[in-house]
Amino acid sequence: MENFNITYDEVVSLVKNMCTTISPDALALMRQAVQNESNSAAKSMLQSMLDNVEQAGVKDKPVCQSPGFPTVYIRFGDGVDLSGLTQWLPQAVIECTKKGFIRPSIVHPLTRKNPGDSSGVGVPNIEYQYRPGQSYLEVIMSAKGCGAELGNKSMIMTPATLGDNFIGLKKLVLETVVNAGGMPCPPSAIGIGIGGQMDVSAKLSREAISTRDWRDHHPDPMIADLENELLANINKLGLGPAGIGGDTTCLALKIAYASTHTAICPVTINFHCWVARRFGVRFYADGHREYLFQEVK
Amino acid sequence: MKTHDLTMPINNSQVECMEIGDTVYLTGTIFTARDMAHLEIKKLLAKGEKLPSEFAGRAIFHAGPVVRKVDNGWEMIVIGPTTSIRMEPHSQMVGELGVKLIIGKGGMAADSKAAFKKFKQVYLQAAPGCAVQLANGVKKVVSVNWLENGMPEAMWELEVEKFGPLFVTMDAKGNSRYDELKETATSKVKEIYG
Numbered sequence: 001m002e003n004f005n006i007t008y009d010e011v012v013s014l015v016k017n018m019c020t021t022i023s024p025d026a027l028a029l030m031r032q033a034v035q036n037e038s039n040s041a042a043k044s045m046l047q048s049m050l051d052n053v054e055q056a057g058v059k060d061k062p063v064c065q066s067p068g069f070p071t072v073y074i075r076f077g078d079g080v081d082l083s084g085l086t087q088w089l090p091q092a093v094i095e096c097t098k099k100g101f102i103r104p105s106i107v108h109p110l111t112r113k114n115p116g117d118s119s120g121v122g123v124p125n126i127e128y129q130y131r132p133g134q135s136y137l138e139v140i141m142s143a144k145g146c147g148a149e150l151g152n153k154s155m156i157m158t159p160a161t162l163g164d165n166f167i168g169l170k171k172l173v174l175e176t177v178v179n180a181g182g183m184p185c186p187p188s189a190i191g192i193g194i195g196g197q198m199d200v201s202a203k204l205s206r207e208a209i210s211t212r213d214w215r216d217h218h219p220d221p222m223i224a225d226l227e228n229e230l231l232a233n234i235n236k237l238g239l240g241p242a243g244i245g246g247d248t249t250c251l252a253l254k255i256a257y258a259s260t261h262t263a264i265c266p267v268t269i270n271f272h273c274w275v276a277r278r279f280g281v282r283f284y285a286d287g288h289r290e291y292l293f294q295e296v297k
Numbered sequence: 298m299k300t301h302d303l304t305m306p307i308n309n310s311q312v313e314c315m316e317i318g319d320t321v322y323l324t325g326t327i328f329t330a331r332d333m334a335h336l337e338i339k340k341l342l343a344k345g346e347k348l349p350s351e352f353a354g355r356a357i358f359h360a361g362p363v364v365r366k367v368d369n370g371w372e373m374i375v376i377g378p379t380t381s382i383r384m385e386p387h388s389q390m391v392g393e394l395g396v397k398l399i400i401g402k403g404g405m406a407a408d409s410k411a412a413f414k415k416f417k418q419v420y421l422q423a424a425p426g427c428a429v430q431l432a433n434g435v436k437k438v439v440s441v442n443w444l445e446n447g448m449p450e451a452m453w454e455l456e457v458e459k460f461g462p463l464f465v466t467m468d469a470k471g472n473s474r475y476d477e478l479k480e481t482a483t484s485k486v487k488e489i490y491g
Contacts, residue, residue, distance in 0.1 A: 041318070041464075045424060048462075052427040056375075065363050065377045065428040066449075100374050103363040105449050112333065114447025145426075147380035147402070167490055174486045181475055182403035183380045185425035233489050237482040242425050243403055244466060245478055275426040 001081035004137050004283035008088045015092040018141060018279045019062045019101040022053055025214040025293040026189070026251065026276035033187060033241075033248040042246025046187075049241070049274060064275045067102040068143040070124035073211050077134035085139070089126060093118050102143075127207070135285065140292065142210040142278035148188065148271040151180025152205075154198055157265040169194075169267060170230060176269045177234050177250070182243020184271035187251045189214055190234075191270040195258040198266050204256040205270035210278065213293050214252035227253050241274075302459070306354025307397050309417040315465050317474050321421055322461040326439065326454060327356040327400070331379055333450035335387040337443050342390065349442045350454065353395030356421075359384055359402070361449025363428075364438060371438035373455070375428035378402035381420070385409055392416030404466055404475035413469050420467035422474075434460030 022030075030050055037043040056063040072089055076082060096102045097118040106120045107113060124141070153176045161168045173192065180188075191209030193201040218224040231253040240246025251274065260266060280292030298318045303311065305325030315321070328350060330338070341348055362376035381401030384391075385408055391399065392412040399405070400421045412418060423431060437456040444451045466474040 048424045048427055048430060052424070052430045055429040059429060061375050061429050061432075062363060063428065064426045065361060065375045066379065100363055100365050103361065103448055105361070105447070107447060112446070112450075114450070116447065147425075150380055150382065171486065171490045174490065175483075178479055178482045178486060181479060182422070182425075183382060185402065236489070237485050239478055239482055242422055242464075243478070244422055244464060244474060273426060 002079055002285060003081040003084055004285065005287055006084060006283060008084075008091065011085070011088045012092045012095055014279050014281065015096050015141065016099070016101050018143060018277050019067065019096060020056050020060060022063060022274075023214075023276040023278050023293045024295050026274065027053065028295060029214055029251040030187070030274065033251065037246055037248050039240060039246035041244060042240045042248060045241040045244065045246070046248060062101050062103075063277065064145065064273075065103055066145050066147070067105055067118070068145040068277065070141060070143045071206065071210060072124050072126045073129060073138075073140040073207065074126060075129045075131050075134065075138040077131055077137070080137055082128070086126065089124055089141075090119065093124055127203075136290075137283040138280070139283070140211045140278065140280040144206070144210065145185060145273040145275060148184035148273045151176065151183045151271050152269060154202055154266070154268040156198060157267050158263070159265070162265050166226070169265075170233075172267065173230050173269055174233060174237070177239070178237060180271055181239060185273035185275065186239060186243055187241050187248045187274045189252040189272040189274070189276070190250055190254070191272065192253065192255045193257070193268045193270070194255060194265065195260040196266060197260070197264075198268075200258050201266035201268040202270070204258060205268040208254040208256035209252070209270060209272045211280070212254045214254075214276070215296070218255065223255050223257065227255055305356060308354060312397050312417045312419050312469050315419050315468060317465055317468055317472055319465040320461070321463040321465060322459045323356060323398070323463070324458050324460070325456070327358050327457055327460070328352070329358045329360045329362065329376075329453040329455065331359055331361055331450055332383055333446040334443060334452040335384055335390070337446070337452070338394075339387065339390060349452070354397055355395075356398035356400055357391065357396050358400040358423075360400070362432075362453055364448065364453070371441065373432050373435045373438055375432045376435060377428035377431050378423040378425060381405050388412040392418060400463055404473060410467065410471050410473055413467055414471045417469045419465055419469055421463035422466040423463055431460070434458060
């Protein structure tokens with residue numbers, strides 16, 4: 001069984017660094033947005049956001065007080081030993097909470113009791129994805145803010161409501177963005193899951209925005225066009241950073257789909273705040289690591 | 298567009314001259330309160346019991362900080378706004394308490410707009426995700442109530458100095474920047490997709 005020489009300390013350091021900066025792909029898009037923004041109040045809001053990221057780095061503090069909810073995607077091939085990671089991920093979250101990098105924000109869903117250390121049933125949420133024949137081990141962890149969740153929407157569409165040229169879907173996405181307003185800490189990023197049943201669309205919506213590089217292009221040209229069209233039109237709405245008006249409402253929009261039943265088209269629209277706390281690492285058998293979402297050289 | 302340097306507590310005439318688009322910096326005492334703190338206040342009021350603090354003329358910040366326990370109290374690490382709409386059901390109560398400034402993110406809805414007009418209150422948008430920057434304005438953690446509800450949900454009394462920048466997005470006359478933008482965006486959606 002292969003464990004790629006991963007240690008507990010390495011996991012702690014990955015989780016800690018996730019809290020004190022934002023993903024390089026999101027940072028690059030934010031820098032571009034400051035350049036392109038034409039509304040002066042919005043431009044200074046974006047500049048404040050970038051300054052805050054810099055200060056967090058210098059002071060070694062969490063970028064945002066809200067740690068969101070942690071999800072980890074583990075994509076593994078054959079003969080991989082995941083027992084260490086499975087045990088260390090929740091431990092690392094607890095250790096980073098005790099050190100002040102993660103605010104203890106995990107509670108029982110009904111009693112609202114807070115254990116005070118980010119421990120709890122299903123925390124972090126670990127999604128194990130078996131990839132037959134994959135030689136490396138890929139781990140992507142993302143802590144997505146939960147104010148953003150308040151604007152999310154799931155809907156079971158039908159062939160009639162989907163409409164010609166998916167116009168029903170497109171309107172649903174734009175209307176959901178308008179209703180979410182400033183709640184998801186715009187400039188947001190949006191994941192859209194389409195297909196399966198309701199649970200599948202919801203999982204895909206989270207996975208699309210949490211695991212893809214925010215600057216990439218979908219390999220399916222029809223989906224890529226849909227992503228581009230929706231992103232461009234969302235940024236014509238004028239909602240702006242923090243929802244106070246401006247050109248920059250959404251940084252990235254990613255779609256993931258699965259086949260569905262002939263009667264339905266489940267759709268989930270899932271918001272991500274601009275504070276993209278995440279890391280992605282590919283662990284190789286020879287011991288080297290490849291870090292995802294890095295600056296384009 | 299004006300900049301207001303305010304020292305807490307403030308009065309109605311100070312609130313009434315604040316307009317949408319103005320920038321605000323606060324000095325003095327402010328209180329954090331999110332879902333659970335509002336519910337605790339509501340419980341005390343229903344029982345006719347004394348509240349832990351005087352809110353008249355003060356600011357409530359929809360926020361949960363990251364703090365660290367130190368020998369003589371608490372050290373502020375970072376603090377930033379949470380989504381305010383969750384506190385919409387308490388707008389009348391917060392108005393009756395005499396709270397003058399509500400700080401948060403994303404804005405509030407119709408009940409709050411009515412309360413802001415009736416009780417003379419203003420809503421201030423803080424920069425979302427700018428927790429290190431906002432913490433620079435916090436000089437001291439004065440006290441904490443309801444810590445049993447967890448760090449984010451407790452009510453933290455903070456001494457602040459030039460805390461901000463905060464932006465007036467809902468005024469005491471019933472105007473809302475969020476409503477204006479929503480209206481424009483809704484007609485834009487119709488223009489694009491019919």
